[in-house]
Amino acid sequence: MLAMTELNDEIQVWLAPAAHDTPGPIETFCETLLLEEERVAANRFRVNSARHQHVIGRAMARCLLSSGCCEHHEIGFRILDHGKPIVDQPEVARRAFNIAHTRGLVVCGLGQANQWLGVDVEWMDRRTDPALAERYFAPAEIQQLQSLRTDDERQKLFLRIWTLKEAFIKAIGTGLSTPLDQFAFEEAKSNEPTLTLADPDLARDREWTFRAFEPRPGFVAAIAVGEEPADSKGAKASSRPVRLMNFENQLP
Template sequence: MPFEPTHLYITRPEQVKTPGTAILDNAERSRADAFKFPQDRELYIAAHLFMRRTLSKHAPIAPADWQFRTNAYGKPFIATPGYEHLQFNLSHTQGMIACAVSYAGTIGVDVEKHKPLTGLDALCRYALSPLEAHDVLSIRDPTRKEQRFFTYWTLKEAYIKARGMGLSIPLQEFTFTQDTKLEWRLHTETPESNPQEKWQFDTHIIGQHHLSVGIEKINARFISSLTFLYNSGSDNPIKIY
């Protein structure tokens, strides 16, 4: 298969046309019905409609016809015959939906809305490695300190989502640092050899939202053609690499 670029699409939930749940499958509809609050249900539906329509940009499959399965940890994979190689990941939060699609390798994406944090010291001890926590807590400006925390948090979420193992990967057992070129490097305490040579990461602050994406590189080759698409009524690509 020829090398294809990896794409990252984002949109605001209110821009997703949601004509009910007809194109969702039974599992998605059951999950949507389980939400207690209407706004959470509406966000979930919008995100999964957006995901299906996004995947249909990459294959001649109608949004309603995509089939999925999950691994033992609940990560979804494409089960549509002939398209099992297509990798994707979905994240959504108040005000933003992100869907990453890749032909190049395993991918994970996480988006979080910035909000004031209480008990940041405890959050750092729970969610970050000692080196990451020290980096966050050494920042004196409260806003920049919170921004740094969200950057690390979304990076870690993107990585564990890409791995498809959830929180069975202890958050304190891997660390992100930035090199002299401000590129993110992954360090692990597991037997995984040279993880920084296998993975590529990027982060963005988009208004009130923090977004990170992690991509497993094929043959240790950097993915230099990630396309960033912001849906504001039309899909206009903006190159970020």
């Protein structure tokens, strides 16, 4: 059993590099954590980099969720209607988690059992089309992009908004079945942007907090956390620290 940092009230975002071609130590280690059927599924990937990202993401989830409560092979996942994985068994391991990956990096967000959580990450040099924002983003977000002077600034803000949107729809479990113009992030340049909803039902009766950050140089990421409305005894998600953790440090 690997030793992990206890969550307490913090939200953890674990980071792991992913090889583009030849697997390295982290890919080799993560492969040993997978069930046989998961290895079979991984072998269906035709692109090495995509296979590495999938293997690392699934292994990180097994490793982190089982820490301190069970063996990694005892974790059973269930896939919701729109593709979001959750822990099905054992009950003691049922915590909020979400995986995201991009060229060269895999992230795993880990929270509390009663939270809804989504993460997303993008490589900053990913090619983007400004027309995508005009077609899919909310008017408030389009205005923020149009107010910028340079293509580089617009590229960075586009990816920031994109990761925030992805994190939110992954947290509520709807994926891209939810139109991206039905919610908007005000002050998207901020590390803690504000969500506005054209469709109030998207909040799912939860209080939402968002963080945008650079997990490593050359990448942008976002995390969305939804919690039941806080009472006098509970801390709001906005008061919880987000801690970046290096999964490489867990290799034996």
